[in-house]
Amino acid sequence: MKILSAAQIRLADQYTIAHEPISSLALMERAATQCTQWLTARLRPHTPVWVFAGTGNNGGDGLAIARQLHGQGYATAVFVLGAAKYSADCAANLTQYEALGLSINYLHHISDFPPIPPNVLVVDALFGSGLNRPCDGLAAALIEHLNASRANIVAIDLPSGLFCEDNSQNIDENIIAAGHTLSLHLPKLALLLPDYQHKIGQMHVLPIGLNEDFIKNQHTDYQFITLADCAAMYRPRQQFGHKGTYGHALVVAGSRGKMGAAVLATRASLRAGAGLVSVLTAECGYTILQTTAPEAMTLLNEGENYLQGKIPELTAYQAIGVGCGIGTETETAMFLGEILGNYQRPMVIDADALNVLATRPDWHGLIPAQSILTPHPKEFSRWAGRWDNDTHKLQLLNDLSKKLQCHIVLKGAYTAIAHPNGQVTFNSTGNAGMATGGSGDTLTGILTALLAQGYTPETASILGVWLHGFAGDCAAAHYGQEALIASDLAEFLGEGFKALGKEKQQNSLL
Ligand SMILES: NC(=O)C1=CN([C@@H]2O[C@H](COP(=O)(O)OP(=O)(O)OC[C@H]3O[C@@H](n4cnc5c(N)ncnc54)[C@H](O)[C@@H]3O)[C@@H](O)[C@H]2O)[C@@H](O)CC1
Numbered sequence: 001m002k003i004l005s006a007a008q009i010r011l012a013d014q015y016t017i018a019h020e021p022i023s024s025l026a027l028m029e030r031a032a033t034q035c036t037q038w039l040t041a042r043l044r045p046h047t048p049v050w051v052f053a054g055t056g057n058n059g060g061d062g063l064a065i066a067r068q069l070h071g072q073g074y075a076t077a078v079f080v081l082g083a084a085k086y087s088a089d090c091a092a093n094l095t096q097y098e099a100l101g102l103s104i105n106y107l108h109h110i111s112d113f114p115p116i117p118p119n120v121l122v123v124d125a126l127f128g129s130g131l132n133r134p135c136d137g138l139a140a141a142l143i144e145h146l147n148a149s150r151a152n153i154v155a156i157d158l159p160s161g162l163f164c165e166d167n168s169q170n171i172d173e174n175i176i177a178a179g180h181t182l183s184l185h186l187p188k189l190a191l192l193l194p195d196y197q198h199k200i201g202q203m204h205v206l207p208i209g210l211n212e213d214f215i216k217n218q219h220t221d222y223q224f225i226t227l228a229d230c231a232a233m234y235r236p237r238q239q240f241g242h243k244g245t246y247g248h249a250l251v252v253a254g255s256r257g258k259m260g261a262a263v264l265a266t267r268a269s270l271r272a273g274a275g276l277v278s279v280l281t282a283e284c285g286y287t288i289l290q291t292t293a294p295e296a297m298t299l300l301n302e303g304e305n306y307l308q309g310k311i312p313e314l315t316a317y318q319a320i321g322v323g324c325g326i327g328t329e330t331e332t333a334m335f336l337g338e339i340l341g342n343y344q345r346p347m348v349i350d351a352d353a354l355n356v357l358a359t360r361p362d363w364h365g366l367i368p369a370q371s372i373l374t375p376h377p378k379e380f381s382r383w384a385g386r387w388d389n390d391t392h393k394l395q396l397l398n399d400l401s402k403k404l405q406c407h408i409v410l411k412g413a414y415t416a417i418a419h420p421n422g423q424v425t426f427n428s429t430g431n432a433g434m435a436t437g438g439s440g441d442t443l444t445g446i447l448t449a450l451l452a453q454g455y456t457p458e459t460a461s462i463l464g465v466w467l468h469g470f471a472g473d474c475a476a477a478h479y480g481q482e483a484l485i486a487s488d489l490a491e492f493l494g495e496g497f498k499a500l501g502k503e504k505q506q507n508s509l510l
């Protein structure tokens with residue numbers, strides 16, 4: 001799914017109106033209907049709904065929602081920013097609301113603001129994608145007033161005051177703090193970045209029937225990855241496939257006290273479909289790996305507690321995943337350097353391997369092009385330095401990806417994957433239960449297995465991140481987010497593959 005800019009969304013809106021064809025007012029009604037349905041599926045019958053509307057089409061959406069909710073028996077009240085001029089569709093909706101004999105409260109001054117009882121649901125329809133400067137004056141005061149209340153707030157399209165893309169110059173207090181944001185048709189870039197998550201709450205994308213052909217032809221550097229996107233990339237097992245067909249993955253992981261990282265990565269590689277999995281670990285991990293992952297082959301290393309010394313022959317492996325729990329001892333760093341110097345295929349680089357490499361810029365040239373690096377934000381900052389805001393961070397992410405010609409997976413909510421061609425993919429799966437030790441080791445195992453199976457590094461990075469999050473969602477549904485532990489993720493990977501297979505089959509029915 002594409003992530004378009006505010007300007008492109010406006011064009012998609014205009015194109016849909018001209019080519020469906022549909023009047024702009026009917027399109028607004030369609031958007032409002034989606035929002036109303038989302039609300040009525042969750043609203044208690046007696047919850048009063050107070051809609052705060054601005055002067056543009058976001059306000060028009062809010063007014064249409066209020067009218068529709070009123071029609072379904074909800075107690076609605078409408079408050080509109082007083083202005084000399086309203087957009088045509090906003091004005092039409094003001095008229096329609098009043099035609100029902102309902103009154104509209106115009107807000108001209110702070111003294112017009114109503115006290116907000118905690119039991120009302122506030123619908124924030126002050127500003128959407130048409131915001132053209134940070135909020136100030138009466139609008140900013142109203143936003144502060146609403147934020148100070150204890151009422152639940154649902155934002156239409158965007159929390160009012162938030163720009164679709166760059167919020168580096170925005171003013172935190174002048175942005176609505178919503179519990180839920182109903183993004184119309186497509187997600188917006190700002191809704192996927194961490195800086196303003198406290199303003200966005202949970203994001204929901206509601207389809208409003210914008211023209212898909214038009215959207216398909218729009219260029220964007222940002223994608224939001226969905227089940228349908230992943231199903232198109234997924235290659236089901238072949239009937240005559242054998243273990244050689246699905247590649248041999250090598251997991252280089254573990255040290256004394258961190259052998260669990262090697263186990264998690266290895267088990268994830270096995271569950272993610274590699275034909276063969278070998279694990280190279282320190283001597284002290286031999287029995288542990290043979291016991292906990294009997295399907296994998298364990299290679300011996302001369303290091304008792306951590307990897308060191310001579311590296312094995314690497315040509316047999318279609319992919320290597322290196323770094324989970326290996327530590328940063330000097331000998332291990334040299335061992336890593338040897339692996340990098342003797343392997344030319346794209347590999348997966350994680351955790352301690354990233355930490356070692358962050359201190360060895362002179363080795364960056366050894367990283368095979370198209371490799372997948374999987375830092376969490378702290379590891380990324382060791383490479384890229386500090387960032388001032390999300391816009392800056394995205395720039396640093398793109399710069400590093402281009403410089404190394406690698407795919408950089410920046411882990412977190414809506415994990416962002418920067419590709420060397422300048423594209424950034426945001427993940428749609430996963431949950432906060434996955435913020436637990438060992439989750440990243442599992443991802444490394446999955447990515448290594450996908451590379452071993454012959455997926456291109458770009459596809460492997462996207463599919464692997466999506467599968468990891470999907471498994472996490474299944475595990476959270478089963479155990480609850482708090483009780484989720486990293487080893488659950490590999491156990492639920494099969495659900496992800498099954499979902500991909502089902503989606504693919506549905507799309508290819510004769
Ligand atoms: N594009 C689409 O696909 C659709 C958009 N719709 C709605 O239309 C919205 C966009 O509508 P508009 O383009 O009319 O813009 P908005 O309603 O987001 O707000 C812009 C209005 O506020 C004024 N304004 C902008 N920044 C301001 C500020 N800081 N302080 C005070 N006033 C400010 C503008 O001059 C304009 O009048 C979307 O967010 C969505 O809610 C829907 O009606 C249906 C379809």
Ligand SMILES: [K+]
Pocket residue numbers: 058124125126127128155156157158159160
């Ligand atoms: K809004």
